[in-house]
Amino acid sequence: MFTEPSSSVSDLTGPLLMRLLAGDASGVDRVLTLGYARGADTALIARDLITPALTEVGELWRQGQITIAEEHLATALVGRVLTRRSAALFAERPGAPRIVLTCLAGEFHELGIRISADVAQEAGWEAELLGSNVPRRDALHYIEQRTPEAVGLSVTLTAHIAECARTIDDLRRVAPRSKILVGGLAVRHDPDLGRASGADEVIQDAVGFKAWLIANLPKVSATPPVPPASLPDAMRRRLSKPRAR
Numbered sequence: 001m002f003t004e005p006s007s008s009v010s011d012l013t014g015p016l017l018m019r020l021l022a023g024d025a026s027g028v029d030r031v032l033t034l035g036y037a038r039g040a041d042t043a044l045i046a047r048d049l050i051t052p053a054l055t056e057v058g059e060l061w062r063q064g065q066i067t068i069a070e071e072h073l074a075t076a077l078v079g080r081v082l083t084r085r086s087a088a089l090f091a092e093r094p095g096a097p098r099i100v101l102t103c104l105a106g107e108f109h110e111l112g113i114r115i116s117a118d119v120a121q122e123a124g125w126e127a128e129l130l131g132s133n134v135p136r137r138d139a140l141h142y143i144e145q146r147t148p149e150a151v152g153l154s155v156t157l158t159a160h161i162a163e164c165a166r167t168i169d170d171l172r173r174v175a176p177r178s179k180i181l182v183g184g185l186a187v188r189h190d191p192d193l194g195r196a197s198g199a200d201e202v203i204q205d206a207v208g209f210k211a212w213l214i215a216n217l218p219k220v221s222a223t224p225p226v227p228p229a230s231l232p233d234a235m236r237r238r239l240s241k242p243r244a245r
């Protein structure tokens, strides 16, 4: 069962922002470590600490108070520090339901979906992360072969909602059994946009995502992963074997 987290990390947003703008990797790591030490999980850290700090970075950039280089530095720092933590989440989990997470074609904001992959792993799912700017045809081809229980699409720019709707239409055809989730800044501001695009679920943030994953964990029966058809036969056979515990 999912219970709304009780720890609070919002007061660390200021310190995190300072460390991000200073380009201080070990300082960023220290602030995030403090958040985890308070009992927060990645979902809460993402919603109440990382997202507000990067929203502020975005505002500073929009107002011309920091350069594109400084904004890139801040985003990259969060990614680097989280990558180190993600390693602990890669335990084998045979039989876990799978979710493919991807940004739409043209969408370069990938940190949210990357963090969502960690949230899914923490919630007991197997996350397959395709990353930013995935051409629709290639994403569909991959998902059709892998038959995941769920697909998560990330859309930051409102201009990408039409692409989101087209992708969902196509997904219904190639992966009729997959639940389709949409998340990201565009639908965080306006969930109706996500619903209009045809998604099964519109996810507002990482904590809501974790709640959905946990609620749906027993409802889905995991199908064994199918390796991509383009692999040579011998490798396909090897990858199809159940993995050792």
Ligand code: B12
Binding pocket: 046, 047, 050, 051, 054, 055, 056, 057, 058, 059, 062, 071, 072, 075, 101, 106, 107, 108, 109, 110, 111, 112, 113, 115, 116, 151, 152, 153, 154, 155, 156, 157, 158, 181, 182, 183, 184, 185, 188, 203, 204, 205, 206, 207, 209
């Ligand atoms: C970093 C950044 C970039 C980086 C991204 C690098 C990267 N590796 O991701 C780069 C430099 C590429 C970039 C480019 C641009 N950006 Co930009 N960017 C940002 C910034 C500062 C932070 C975004 C971020 O990572 N936030 C933190 C993450 C964790 O939050 P999140 O994405 O919302 O994800 C959370 C949830 O939404 C959820 N989630 C997200 N996706 C999904 C998917 C699923 C399935 C689920 C379940 C959950 C989920 O999980 C996360 C945790 O809760 C924002 C500022 C802001 N307000 O967000 C601007 C911002 C989004 N960018 C903006 C703009 C305008 C652009 C550009 C158009 C700039 C330009 N002129 O080139 C381009 C567009 C590029 C493109 N085609 O995609 C504007 C968008 C305005 C708007 N509303 O349309 C913003 C808001 C800046 C601003 N204040 O104006 N950007």
